[in-house]
Amino acid sequence: MSRGGFEEIIALHHGPSGLRGFLALHDTSAGAAYGGIRRWQYQDERRALLDCMRLARSMTHKCALAGIEAGGAKLVLIDHAGLDLPAAYRHIGQVVERCAGRFYTGPDVGTGPEELGWVAEGTGNVTDPGPEGPGDLAEATSAGVFAGMEAALRHLDGEEDWSRRRVVIQGLGAVGGRLAQRLRERGASVVAAEIESDRALQLAAELELELAEPGSELDQRCDIFSPCAMGGVVHDVTLKRMQCRIVAGGANNILARPVHGDRLHEQGVLYLPDVVINAGALIRGAGFHMDSTMASVPEIEKRIADTSARILALSEAESSPPMRVAEAEAERLLEERRGWVRS
């Protein structure tokens, strides 16, 4: 925990609702820490804590790279059969409120508008999913991922004629579904894998997607592989199966470990880091809370396209994987910022 530079980590337990989980506040040196609530059936508490810490630290890097004067946090809630959802989320609202403005929270896997409504009963420091809030955050995220994909194509091929491109999406949820729609509107062929078969069939019919059996998507030859479900998708085994030229997705922490970014680079696969391209919701949400502004979709696309192009140019100039360049750049920006705070 100290090696990762964490400011505070809180273990959560609430007997009446069955809530167990963690809140990691990675860095509030520049302002409040932002991070959503993830509900997931973790195998054990150790895995939940590690996920919470990795996600919180990534949020700090995401803020730095997106030029947002804020830090990173995450709250994970361990899902299990006995969990009383409304009571657990209401308790989380009280936890957020006790952080007294150091922590702002919002959606993530397993936490949507209904759950956020329960949190909002106890605190105002949560994304309002209604008309008074910052709007469709998943749309903001998918717009940024799309802009990152275009930057990657321009970097490799000098153009982004989508009608010649085939994209494989893993996970057709809030982000993946919107991304599939955008890609289809631009004429790309889209292959998708989704474990909820009703959702998969419905979106495939609506958007004319080709469906792949979940688990087989990695074997598909394509221009871009886009993980939009859970993290840790790129690891020792999957690396050998990948048939793509670019990895660019909405999921947080796509690499199981940083070394897998090096391996992708060695294999000639361009991996555009998630901390660079999935910042759309953060840009929209943090701006909304911090100064009541509402970044538009074109503004988000431009900001993420510019950052992506800068990271890719640096990566080429330094012959270093984009993931390493992004990490160094985030650390440099954070040091610069901490210098301002100290002086």
Ligand code: NAI
């Ligand atoms: P979601 O829960 O709406 O969608 C995830 C989808 O992936 C679900 O439909 C689920 O059934 C599917 N799925 C899960 N495991 C799968 C597998 N192995 N193969 C195929 N499909 C699988 O979540 P959302 O909001 O779309 O987020 C997706 C990812 O993007 C997460 O990692 C999240 O942390 C990240 N993210 C989301 C943001 C947002 O604005 N919603 C912002 C930044 C990151």
